[in-house]
Amino acid sequence: MTTLNQTCLKSPFYSLLAFFIIISNANSQSQLYDQEHAVLLKIKQYLKNPSFLSHWISSNSSHCSWPEITCINGSITGLALVNTDINQTIPTSLCDLTNLTHVDFNLNYIPGEFPIYLYNCSKLQYLDLSMNNFVGKIPDDIDSLSNLQYLNLSYTNFTGDIPSSIGRLKELRHLPLQYCLFNGTYPDEIGNLSNLETLDLSSNYELPSSKLPLSWTKLNKLKVFYMYGCNLVGEIPENIGEMAALEKLDISQNSLTGHIPSGLFMLKNLSILYLFQNILSGEIPGVVEAFNLTIVDLTNNDLTGKIPDDFGKLQKLTGLSLSLNKLSGEIPESLGLLPSLIDFRVFFNNLSGTLPPDFGRSSNLGSFDIASNNLSGKLPENLCYYGELLKLTAYDNNLSGELPESLGNCSSLLDLKLDNNRFSGAIPSGLWTSFSLMNFMVSHNKFTGVLPERLSSNISRFEISYNNFFGRIPAGVSSWTGVVVFDASKNFFNGSIPQELTILPKLTTLLLDQNQLIGPLPSEIVSWKSLVTLNLSRNQLSGQIPDAIGQLHVLNLLDLSENEFSGQVPSRFRRLTNLNLSSNNLTGKVPSEFENSAYASSFLDNPGLCADTQALNLTPCNSSTPESSSKDSSRSLALIISLVVVAFLLICSMSFLIIRLCRKRKQGLDNSWKLISFQRLNFTESNIVSSMTEHNIIGSGGYGTVYRVAVDGLGYVAVKKIMNNKKLEKKLESSFHAEVKVLSNIRHNNIVKLLCCISNEESMLLVYEYLENRSLDRWLYKKSKSTSNVSGSVNHFVLDWRKRLRIAIGVAQGLSYMHHDCSTPIVHRDVKTSNIILDSQFNAKVADFGLARMLIKPGELETMSNVVGSFGYIAPEYVQTTRVSEKIDVFSFGVILLELTTGKKANKGDEHSSLAEWALHQVQVGSNIEELLDKEVKEPSYLDEMCNVFKLGIMCTSTFPSNRPSMKEALQVLLRCGESLSNGERNICHYDVVPLLRDSKRECRLDVENDS
Template sequence: MSKLPLSSLFFFSFFLFLSIPLKVISQEINTERTLLLNLKQQLGNPSSLASWNDSSSPCNWPEINCTADSVTQLHLSNKNISVSIPPTTCDLKNLTFLNLSYNYITGEFPTVLYNCSKLQVLDLSQNLFVGPVPDDVYRLSTLTYFNIGANNFSGNLPPSIGRLSKLQTLFTHQNLFNGTFPKEIGNLSNLEELGLAYNEFVPMKIPHEFGQLRKLKYFWMIQTNLIGEIPEFFNNFSSLEHLNLAQNNFVGTIPSQLLLLKNLTKLYLYKNNLTGEIPRPIEALGLVEFDLSENNLNGSIPEDFSRLQSLVFFNIFSNHFTGELPPGLHRLPNLTTIRVFQNKLTGVLAPEFGLHSNLEEFDVSENQFSGQLPENLCAAGVLTGLVAHTNNLSGQVPESLGNCSTLRTFQLQNNKFSGEIPQALWTTFNLSALMLSNNSFSGKLPSHQLSWNLSRVEISDNKFSGEIPVEIATWSNLVVFKASNNLFSGKFPKEITNLSRLITLLLDGNDLSGELPSEIVSWRSLDTLNLSSNKLSGKIPAVIGTLPDLLNLDLSENEFSGEIPPEIGTLSPRLTFLNLSSNRLTGKIPIQLENLAFEKSFLNNPDLCADDPVIALPSCSYKPHEPKKSSSKYVAIVAACLAFLVILSTLFIVREYRRKKRRHCLATWKLTSFQRLNFTEGNILSNLTENNLIGSGGSGKVYRILINRSGESVAVKKICNAKKLDCKLEKEFLAEVEILGNIRHSNIVKLLCCISSEDSKLLVYEYMENQSLDKWLYGNKRRSMSEMGSVRRAFLDWPTRLQIAVGAAQGLCYLHHDCPTPIIHRDVKSSNILLDSEFKAKIADFGLAKMLSRHATTHTMSVVAGSFGYLAPEYAHATKVNAKVDVYSFGVVLLELVTGREANRADENMSLVEWAWQNFSRKRPIVEMLDPEITEATHLDEMIVAYKIGMVCTRASPATRPSMKEVLHVLQMIMERKELEVTLA
């Protein structure tokens, strides 16, 4: 064998020396690939990780980042992972970055990650973790970024978080923390971002130790139950860019130097109890969003705002500011939103408003502004909301606003405007609300086609004249038409009966004549009709009595003749107001109207009569006196005495029987408690009387029972049968007890105890002061508001409705994703969403709920359960359903909240879902389908997004519907006022 030359040997040795580390690196990659493939298998082999295979380097996989040919980062966000984090994750020895956000991981805090010795970034947000954050979380000592937001962690935040000394970012927002947050967070001297928002901590002040966080750029503690004054130490946070302390309970003034922070771009202090003036001078020239709304601030608005060239949102509404708007505010180039309503501002609105920026929302209502309306508000062509009502504005409406095609709402009511409305305004395509009442506008309604998008027209108390044109029929989506106290004349237009969506029609105080057409039968949704003080004649159409939702009817001071149609009598159970006075009506009034509720409804009709003397009308028949018969009188007295004795004896016997029965019943009742109780079964059983009855349903009656002198009440649901409890009701009872007895969630109604006997079952719940959601949405159509418990307002505004939607979604999200055994409710509807005194929503009525096994995706139902209008379409053809049936039903509730329409009768014979999807197929603008009672420019975008969520939830295919977790996330983002786009396709 020949020997190698020395030079060749040297080259071979050098090559061998170089190849050694290469082999080591190759072995390390192979080892990590094996680890990752095992990890993929432990994660359930999600299809989203299809690129992970044994034939390629992990460094080339989309979810992996490598440094020096070693895996350092795992990007596993939104991978549909639902299993616990495998301990082998930390076998990746160089792992510094782990993102597991937007998955479905359950269980308690993953302490297995303590073994990841080099971990710097950990994102566990948007999952389903529960329980407390452990005290030994400090073992993640290398972390610089820690995000556990949007989970279901509860209890206290442990002080040991303050030992994570390298942290630069800490987010714990949107959890169920109900304890305290630690002052030790102030020890995190490197912290730049801190977000504890949307947690129900016990009322706390911001610890003074937080003043040590001098590097903070982002401080987010909206809705965290903070109290006291806003600390002055914020003045020292020179790096602060974003400060959000909104929706807390702060008192006192704004820190004197807060607006001197030059890096500050976003400041949110709305919905607190702050007083005093806005501190000046303002040196935060980079401010983009500024919101101090809904406080008790006063004084004038500093002129320094005119220097904020980056300002986009300027919200100071619902305060007590005085004086004029800053003189240069209209020149700011980036300003899109001005909301200064509900203050005491004066002066003239600068005519250049809108000329120098892309103005979208302009709300100066409920102030004391004078002068004319700026003519350049829509100069950029993007103005959607012009709200200037309740001021002292005068002059004419600028012609330029008539050509503003983007306008959705136009509100100038309660001012001193005059002249004619620009003709183009009546036909503006996107306009849905035109509100001009209580001014001095004149002219006629246009005789050409009007905007079919309009849903609300209010022009009362003006000087509009002439006939109401036949073109009014083109307002096909009109819901509210208020035109009282104008100068309209001519015949009552038959074409107005084409407006089948009308809910409110006010034409009183005009000079209309002629007869009412029988076609008014098309007003199936009408609840208020006022045609008083006109010259209408003929008979009152009988079809008025067939209008199913009519609550208020005023036809007084006209020239109607003939008899009152008997059909109007059938309206009496639901009529809250009726006035037929000052007409020429004759004959007997319908017998149903002969009661004190209508005693002033028929005045000044000389030829009307009644049989009941409580109505101030002549008697319809003469009844001659019969001769007195003394013998009959004595016989009657004797009979009455005997009857009295019989009744007295009977009452005594019944009382003794009830005493014995009650003693026997108390012995046979069994009480099973789930909470600490401050009442006994005797308190409950003795008060199950008709006087305490508040509702009834297919499975029993519901009582409100007072349990102590302080006014505390409970709700008792009684399920009983004449004999032994039948099988179906027994199952419903056991289902509620099994589920509610083990549930602890703030958005699930609390079951206090159950009381059972051989033939009756009682479920005792916490009492919900504001009863059920459906009574608030439709109670004014179904019953008087006096029947609705502790009512604070006659309707629900949009922020309250959104709060209810989020609360209900949180309850369902808990049932579907966080319970040890997932639960399908199966009967989600507005009547099963209860509201406490603060309008916090709680899911109720689990009689139809079924338990699901942890690993099952479907559950076989023996019968179709639920309520019409809320049933998912798969119920009709499948015996197996999953949690998506609740998503569908929740989508219906969301559509109810946004549209104000009932689930099972939105339009003629269509359900709400059918109605919504039909309008979508016809490409009808969503803004026209929103509830006109709450269609305000300030919340329009939020309502549109919520409407789209409702549509997505009610898709026909269960697979295309989102999970409740996804729905909740989007709704919470709406509450944060984040811009969202939801696609319906």
């Protein structure tokens, strides 16, 4: 038989048949190729021939080589047009690519409803429409895409319910639906997706309060489950342990209550567990079942009791974070023996007793954070046994004894923060020069010894104040090239200040007060180009204050009080925010720029000084001379001439503007308007434009006029019209597009909602949701007057403290989302009370993103060509360097906190300083904070809470960005302070020391750890 078959195959007939089959297949492949190529060119034409598809041409090489196309066996199976600024609907011809399985339109501006014509792509397995401007509901027949394994609709404007039909997509493995506008229900049927591996519904803030569906615990293949920020309530289901494959679980930032179920610890594959920012309570249950658990994060709850010894049975545990709770008792010895532990964090608790001695010896410990507890005894000897310890944070405890000698050999260490303990003895010699060390912070202990000649060049914060160090500041200080902050206050240093100290290129803060230093200031003091703060008070320094000190252009605080300086106050002194030259031997007349009440205590106890004003409490000077009178007359004449010239120029400018406005009015609405929507709208561009009359104007700003326009279904919308000024045309257009780009891609309850944008060749309009109570500044600074609301009625209303706190939390939530939760961090750059809008319930929303910029990477600095913003809110480093980071928003937010607590305006701390400068000065001179608070809302029951918010404002407006908390940390402090008040706890409001020491109540600490 085999021989017969071989004979037949060799016959001419079968050879000819095989030839025809090959030719037929080739023709079929060629026809398919031509058909698919034509479809691609049709898609290109539909998208109006965008430049990014310029290589899609007929004569080009095979379309299978184009980067947007994926082919299998010569046929198109995948199309990816990602981040290409598409602002049209998806082409209906897409499914003419009959073998298409993979479609990706992520990160565009595609409008409209869900494209149901994609149902014609019968083989579709992967669909990514995320980060677009889709509106409406997900269709109820979504299960028509029956082969889908991946469906990503996140970062869109889909609303309503998540349809139950999703539960019939049996092949579905990944379902990301985060950051949408869902405001209905999520279905139990999701529990039927037996193959589901990823479910992400996080940050759907508009979902109504609901419990976690019990049926979802049947998802036994689910590995990743994220549902933070979804208004979850009730308890975590006990049978959550049935989700056996779960590796990552994040249900934080909800309102979950009750105990942590023991079923959680049956999840043997769990590697990440986040439960923070809920209201979970009770003690931590035994966890002996969870032998494969590798990371446990129960941060920021209300957990009480002791840390269970059973944690020691989790042999695979690599990370344990129990911070920001109310845990007490000792740390179990078993935790020190965990063989895989890398990250250990228990800061902000009430733990006591000594530390287990075996910490570090059994595992390659990387981070050890036990700050803010009541721990005592010595540090474990072997914390850096394996040489991989990066952070050692133990401040605010009662630890004592000498530091482990092994730390001197710990070359990996980046951060050493041991301040506010009772450590003593000498610093291990190798620790001074540890190459990687960046933060050396051991203030408020009892360390002794002399300073080294050499210091690690990477150390930026060198803080050793309030210890027992002695001897001279060595000449080798010139090698400390990386030091930014040198704080050695309250020690026993003697001798003169070495000349070498002036050549440190990065030094911004030098605190050497309360020592035994003698002699004059270094002659090369002008070299301190970056110095912002200089405190040399309470020493025995002498000689004249050099005139060169007036050339330190960024110097902001200078304290030379209680020394033996003589001679005159330098004539070229620039005006400083904080100046103290009291208790010296200075003589002569105080420079005129300091003759005001802001410096009332700056020159006291200098018998030889005089002043022309009584505000300084000094002897009056006899300064009335014919020469000075002649100068005054000349100045008056020059002033009059200048005013005449200015008036003439103003008249010319006004005439030009009037002529131009008349021309514009004649043009009417003839220009063609283009509307781009980001939500479902029931109005057109003509409805908006025709209503922009003078009668409807509700405000104006640097970039134009704001109107209130009535529309059907929404009541009112706010319309921001950007004025057309040809000299600023490019700048305004850039601002317009920045705001559109930011607001159309972010979703949060505390960020104003952008409905659409409208533009023509001459005007640009942004249409927002309208919020009844408008901007915060209208309420905060008209509290003593009658304030008209939108209906024209009059409110006699004081913004009470409870509303102010809610506003502060709302703003913090919005900015925290922008900085930490957006896929690309966003810096607002113009946070101020007039850009905080209030709804009918006084919930706050951040608005006006015309100056916002997206950063390339979190924390990365971006340099802007010029400084923009509002006086009083601008961070000092932004003025000096024009560099942008999230911390400039933190500074502005801190100013708002000071406004809310004091009732003062940002630009008026007093007649000569901003609010932030005034507030810092009040703290430095030891003022009672209670006396600084707004009397309109100050009540005994709110005093402590107001004090703590004021202190947080001081921290947020710190001169140094690194000293400011992140927005996420600031938000946590606000929430915790609110809790402490409701729990009846009281905090001390008065600071007797100039530096901002940590609050005695840890729930409201101000120096929040940057990496906590």
